Amino acid sequence: MKRYHDLPTLAMKCTLSLLALGLVAFGQAGPVEAAAQIPAAPQSGAIALTGGTVHTVSGAVLQNATVVFVDGRITVVGANVEIPAGARRVDVSGQHVYPGLMDGWSQMGLYEIGAVDVTVDVNELGPINPNVRAEVAVNPESRHIGTTRSNGVLVAVSSPSGGLISGLSAAMMLDGWTWQDMTLQAPVGLLVNWPNPGSDEAQYARSIGELKAVFREARAYHVAHTAAQADGRALQRTDSRWEAMIPVLDGDVPVVVQANDVRQLQDAITWSEEEGVRLVLLGGRDAAYVAHHLVEKEIPVLLTSVQSAPGRDWEPYDGAYSLPARLQELGVDYAIVGGSSAPYANRLPWEAGSAMAFGLSEADAIRAVTLAPARILGLGDRLGSLEVGKDATLIVTTGNPLEYSTSIEAAYIQGRELDLDDAHKQFFRKYMEHVRQKQGG
Helix, strand or coil: CCCHHHHHHHHHHHHHHHHHHHHHHEECCEECCCCCCCCCCCCCCCEEEEEEEEECCCCCEEEEEEEEEECCEEEEEECCCCCCCCCEEEECCCCEEEECEEEEEECCCCECCCCCHHHECCCCCCCECCCCEHHHHCCCCCHHHHHHHCCCEEEEEECCCCCCEEEEEEEEECCCCCHHHHEEEEEEEEEEECCCCCCCHHHHHHHHHHHHHHHHHHHHHHHHHHHHHHCCCCCCCCCHHHHHHHHHHCCCCCEEEEECCHHHHHHHHHHHHHHCCCEEEEECCCHHHHHHHHHHHCCCEEECCCCCCCCCCCCCCCHHHHHHHHHHHHCCCEEECCCCCHHHHHHHHHHHHHHHHCCCCHHHHHHHCCHHHHHHCCCCCCCCCCCCCCECCEEEECCCCCCCCCCEEEEEECCEECCCCCHHHHHHHHHHHHHHHHCCC
């Protein structure tokens, strides 16, 4: 996704940014810590979080309980359990332990500053790009990573955008030296932007026809690929676009279709059945109007932007806020993913918190940003709940992480204890020092 001719400019801008950070770091109050955070070292010994309230998400809430993890995996969850000899005990009495939150749709690491073109790497040229891989373009130095994980979001699904077929998204852990370190699983979905019916029926039909032609071409390529493998020979001509779609056609990777209004949702469902692909809907503004169809077809929805105004004059003011609760009541499989913008990924907990304020239970709201997105995107065996055998990707909090007043006291990704400092906290300390100096302190 990077354009090579932009790299010298990007390097120059990164250098200027580092110089600016250096100037900030050495003020009148003396040197302070730099903005960059050091990725955590791998877990070196058993860790036991003891005495806290453990929210397993998949089961009961456990009082005065213990979570033990070794080599990045949870080995013990429960009350009155045996703690391995030599384990480092961390007393979390009076605090809460939750699985790390998951942002199921993001541009984390792909989008930095909207006004600086070379820091935005979400689109590729042309409308058909199934071979675009989000993970290889993720910038581990993004400042949005720190501010997002400070709010409890430890895994983000980075996704390309633009065109008809944007490319392949990837589940990224928000800690690591390189994109390889950060990649938890890739791909997790092929992103398709469903055409907007609008007022141009002919253009809408042409766009859907183009999408069908792409899948027809990819399926023909897959047949040739399979036949060549069966004969023990290599294909004479390869195409990276259709190679990337083989896992989709095999059903190993879902097609994540961005669609919002009733017609888009219904047409996308019909199309997915004709193509025989696994469908996950993204957006879902009108999902409640087709809820029966979604339940019948067992199609999950990744809900975006709960904190938004109604899209039509005749809709109630709380249409978006109450949508998760309505889908819960109707039996639709859903998760809350907020908006895609990396600078606002830290707001994900409050998207779910808003839904909780408009009828969704606390347990269901927590599940909507933990186990639900993990399961929908094929990561439920590793993330989303505190269970033996799953990754030790979890947070320690002062309360419900969906509340504004809650603080994230500690966070672990695969057992690695994270540095929870970030740019927002650094600026807070900087300007508190300014206030202290003004007051003559």
